[in-house]
Amino acid sequence: MKKFINGVDTVLAESLDGFAAAHSDILTLGGGHKFIRRKVLKPGKVALISGGGSGHEPLHGGFVGQGMLDAACPGQVFTSPTPDQMMEAATEVNTGAGCLFIVKNYEGDVMNFDMAAEMSEGVMHVVTNDDVAVEDSLYTTGRRGVAGTLVVEKIVGAAAEEGRSLKELKELGDTVNRATRSMGVALTSCTVPAAGKPTFEIGDGEMEFGVGIHGEPGRRRDRLKSADAIAEEICAAIVGDLGSAARGNALLFVNGFGGTPSMELYLMYNSARKLLEKQGVTVVRSLVGSYVTSLDMAGCSITLTMLDDEAARLWDAPVHTPALRWGI
C-alpha cells in the first residue's frame, strides 16, 4: 500500500483536521470529528444533512456550505456513520425549520439515518438510488446511491436557501433523484488503508463494468474496451432506464473515482455527450471532475439528470463549498 499517511488509525482524523483548517472560512468540525458543519447557519432555513462512509471525498464534507449542505457526517472509510453522529449534527444545525437527511441507498447508511431520524424531531429524508448497474448489490437492497447524490444535494440545497419547507424539499429531492441515473466502470481497485491491500483483483486488460463506489461488483467483469464503447454501453443503460423521460435538457456529469486524471474524464465526457445528443438529450449543464470517489480507484461514472427550467435555475444558484463554488 502506497499512501500519504502516518498510521491507518489516524488517517480520517488527520485528513479532517487538514480539511477544516484549509476551509475554516466555510466550516467547522464537531467534537470527536463526528460531523462537519457550516460555520454560519441561516436561521429559519431547513437544515440539510448528509453523510456516509469516508473515502468518497469531496462527497459529502466538500459540499458543506452556503447553497448545499448544513452538515455532513463522515463514517470511517467505507463504513456508515453512527446514529449519534447524525443526531448531534441535527441538534447543532437545526434552527427550528427541521432537517432533511440526504442518504445514499446503502443498508448501513439507511438504517443509521433512520434510527437518528426516529430519535430526533422534525426530520424527513431523501434516499438516493441513481445507479442503474445492478438492482440489488453487496450492500444494498434496491439500487445503490452514487454520484447523482451530488446533484440532489446541489438542487435541494439551492431550494432550501430560498426558504422552502421541509416537505417541499423532501418532494424536490425525490423528484431530482427520479430524474437522475448513473453508472460507473473501474479500471483498478481501490485500497482501503486499514486493509492495506486492494479490495479486489483485476487483470491488466480488464474492467469492472457497473462497479460500485466501494469497489463492489457491478454487472460483469469484461475486457477493457475503448472509451467510446464504454460510454455507449453506459449511456444506453441510462437512457434505456429513463425511457421516455430521456428527452430534452439535461445535466451531464462525468465523475472520476480518484485515480483517473482529468484528461481521460474530458475524453469520456466528449464520447458520452455526442452519444446522448444523438438520442435526443440536450446537454445544457456539465460537470467533469472527481467529486464522488472511491479512494484511489481508477475509473469513472457517468450521471445524467434531466433538467426542467426550475432545476436548471437551482443548479445555477450560488454555491460556496470547498468542492463546488460559483456565484459567490
Place this chain on the structure above:
Amino acid sequence: MKKFINGVDTVLAESLDGFAAAHSDILTLGGGHKFIRRKVLKPGKVALISGGGSGHEPLHGGFVGQGMLDAACPGQVFTSPTPDQMMEAATEVNTGAGCLFIVKNYEGDVMNFDMAAEMSEGVMHVVTNDDVAVEDSLYTTGRRGVAGTLVVEKIVGAAAEEGRSLKELKELGDTVNRATRSMGVALTSCTVPAAGKPTFEIGDGEMEFGVGIHGEPGRRRDRLKSADAIAEEICAAIVGDLGSAARGNALLFVNGFGGTPSMELYLMYNSARKLLEKQGVTVVRSLVGSYVTSLDMAGCSITLTMLDDEAARLWDAPVHTPALRWGI
C-alpha cells in the same frame, strides 16, 4: 496501460473537444486544437498566455477565463507546444495592450516561447522556476517550473484585469515567482499514452523524492516514509531555500499529481501546515487539490508563496475558469 481512450493519436484532440464543450460558456478552441482562448476578451487588457506539454491538466487550459489566462497552448503529452501555436494565440487575444507569456522553465517551452516572442510584437515573458528539488534536471537548465505557476497565473491574472501595463505585470510575475517554492514526491509512475508503459520503475516500498512533473528524477529514490516525515523534509527544503523571506503570511498549496485522492492531500496539508506554522509562517490562504498533474501519477507537491497584502488581495480577486472559480 489502462486508460479511457479510443486511440493514442487522438487522446489530446478528443479530450480538448470534451473540455471545450463542457466549458463553452468560458472558452473556445483555436483551429487545429492549437490553443484554448477566452470566449470574450477585454479590450485594452494585457493578454496573458501560457502553455506547455499536455498531461498536467487542469494546468494550463483549465485556467483560461476571467481573472487568469486569455489563452493556453497545449502541446502533445509532455511535449512543448510549437512557436506557431503561441503566435496564433497571441494574434487572437492581443487587443493592443501587449502579451505576457507565462512559461514554466523547461528547455523546450522556453525556446519555443522565445521564438514566438521574437516573431511577435509587444511580448514580454515570465519564466517560473519554483521547484527547489534539483538545480539542473533532465529537461532544464536551472530549476524547473512546477505547481507554483498556478499562483503566478492567478495573481498576475487578477492584476491584468485591473488594467496594469505589460511591464508592471512582468515585474509582478517575477516577484510572485521569487516568493514561491515547491517540491514534490511520487509514489507511482505516470504512463504516457503513446508510450503505453510507465515512465519509470519504482518498487513497492519506494518513493521518488523531488520528482518532476513528467516523472523525471528528483533528489533521490528513497523508501516510502510517513506523511509527517515527507512533509517535514519538503517544508525544510522550501523554508531553507526561502531563507529570511520565510516569515509571515503565506499561501499553502498542496497539489495532487493525478492519482492521489483528496483524503491524502488534506492529510499532507495538515502535516505541512503544522510544521510551517511552527517555523514562523502564517498560512492565510490555502489550496488543496489536483491542479498541476502528471497524468495518473500518484504523488503530491507542496507549494508555498509568501504573500504581502497586495498579493493576498489579488489571490482573492474574482476568477472564473474551469478549474478555479470564486467571486463570480
